[in-house]
Amino acid sequence: AQKITQTQPGMFVQEKEAVTLDCTYDTSDQSYGLFWYKQPSSGEMIFLIYQGSYDEQNATEGRYSLNFQKARKSANLVISASQLGDSAMYFCAMREDYYGNNRLAFGKGNQVVVIP
């Protein structure tokens, strides 16, 4: 079963506008971590932000923030003040925290194109 669901089609966003990328996840574990990565056309996966399942505050890192709604099992990424360099694929990933596990399960990604 798919653990991470990202279903939005490709998105066009105006420069300087905010964009929200949706991510829902499926787990029966109480302890887990959620990650967002950015993948430009070059291919490298760039870590953006992390949210732990027990974190009470939504994570923020510069222009990135995570809207974590645990009961809905959603972890949406918000990018504020979009820049042209934000054009990329964005992947949501989850790590379930059982002993000996550090594997990430990724969604299929969201394509974002920032237009001037």
Add this chain to the structure above:
Amino acid sequence: ETGVTQSPTHLIKTRGQQVTLRCSSQSGHNTVSWYQQALGQGPQFIFQYYREEENGRGNFPPRFSGLQFPNYSSELNVNALELDDSALYLCASSSPSSEQETQYFGPGTRLLVL
């Protein structure tokens, strides 16, 4: 830049051949994970190495194998290549001692199997 390096950057092989991909982890990281990313998909976990031992494996056949060396660098070997093995192969390093255990990725190796 994460400090994770991979080689080669691109590779073309023919069906049935064998390939070895290499990864150097970030300084201070003793765990390396390998992922396969097919075109238009998210990365799929292949396996992970921690202190030179395999520490978890995804749904990949045994012809995908790996090694980790004392300096924590790692190799991914794929035998009897198939056309479907064409993908971007990503390695990521991490440290279990860090709170988040964030995985930091290298630039990837693009493999094309003809």
